[in-house]
Amino acid sequence: MARERPPARGCGALRRCLLGAALLLGLRLCAELRRAGPRPPARSAPPGTAPRPPEPHLPPAPGPPRGASRRRVTYVRSGRRAPPGGRGSGPPEPGCCAPRGPPRRKIACNHISTDSLATDSSPAKKPWSVCLDDRFGLAHQIRNKQCRLYSLGLGSDDTHFEVRMADDGCEVHRFDPSVKSAHVLESQRLWFHRLSVDWRDPHPAVAAQKLHSNARKLGTILNEFGHHKIDVLKADLESAEWKVLENLILEDVLGQIGQLIFEIHLHWPGFEVSGSDSSVVRFWYSLLKELELKDFRLFHSYKDLSKPQLFLKKDIFNASSCYILSWVNTRWK
Known part of the structure; x- marks a missing residue:
């Protein structure tokens, strides 16, 4: 009769090794969990306290009364019209550094009328330039x-462009x-108005006390004058141009x-524009981007x-704190 073989000793040793490894793994996991510690509970806002809003790009500017709805400028941080590819699919946001030049997206204008022979290296009178290509209609209107x-200024005696x-x-x-x-200089078809074009109208209470307030928004002036179109808008507003441009967009x-035709200033943020350098540049960039979305194309630039x-109060070699930029509305008829 055959005798039964006793179980092999190697199998018992293998079991003991596996159990020991499992025990060591469990002890290591426990040690890791103790080292990490329990997660702190999420802090909840005290009762009656509203959640903190995100930091704005700019301090709130005077706006319409409560309940009134109007479109706001879409700042570049919100990623307007970004392609559906995530953060890395769109163009990079502007930083806080001085631009190497004016916006590069330009349109060719074959007939630029510039009333000055000024150049970047040899500035003379400011070159206020208009595009007289027939496709944009200004030449036809002049003929x-x-x-x-409309010419917007603050204390400048230089009116050679307006006279021409x-x-x-x-x-x-x-x-x-x-x-x-x-x-009025009727012989020259030139009207002088003692008015300042602002980005806001006077407060009604102030306007009631001062009947002839000399500050208006451009839209208000157009309504008062009964004008529906402006062929050329020239602005030299000594750093108020950014807020006025924002108002025109809004x-x-x-x-x-x-x-x-706008003279823009870069040596400081401008009136009622504040924040970090990067947020100021984003604000400027957003306005220029809005012009592009409104079918305005740059056709001439001049660095003074x-x-x-200076750029935002910093010395920058071979830069300028002042540019004159000219855009044409490609849908203008």
């Missing part, structure tokens, strides 16, 4: 003596609060303008090297 120019446009047959309105009194006035080489 028919039907063009209209009036001589060419344009109806020219010059707005400057520093003029002694409103007057109130959809841009569609009534054929060409924009006679101005201090």
Whole structure:
């Protein structure tokens, strides 16, 4: 009769090794959990306290009364019209550093009328430039003596551009609060208005006490004058141009303008614009991007090297704190 074989000793040793390894793994996991510690409970806001809102890009500016809805400028941080590929699929956001030049997306204009021979290296009079290509209509309006120019200024005596446009047959309105009194040069088709174009209208209570307030939004002036279109809008507002441009975007006035000629200043953020350098640059970039979305294209730029080489109060070699930029509304008719 065959005898049964006793169980092999090797199997028992293997079992003991596996049990020991499992025990060591369990002890290591326990040690890791103790080292990490329990997760702190999420803090809840005390009763009656509203959640903290995200930091704004800019301090709140005076706006419409409660309940009124109007479109706000879409700042670049919100990623307007970003392609559906996530963060890395769109163009990079602007940083806090000085731009190497004005916006690069330009349109070719074959007939630029510049009333000055100024260059970047040899500044003379400021080159206020308009595009006279037939496809944009300004040349046709000038030939028919039907063009209209609005010029916004603050204390400047240089009106050679306005006089030339009036001589060419344009109806020219010059707005400057520093003029002694409103007057008309009918022989030159040139009107001087003792008004300042602002990004806000006077408060009703203040306006009631001061009937002839000399500050208006551009949209308000257009309504008061009964003008529906401006062929050329020129602005030299000494750092108020950013807020005025924002107002034109917010109130959809841009569609009534054929060409924009703006002197922009970069040596400080501008009136009622504040925040870190990067947030200020985002604000500027957002306005320029809105112009592009409204079908305005840059056709001429001029860097004024006679101005201090400053960007947001920092010395920058071969930079300028002042540019003159000219855009044309490609949908203007």
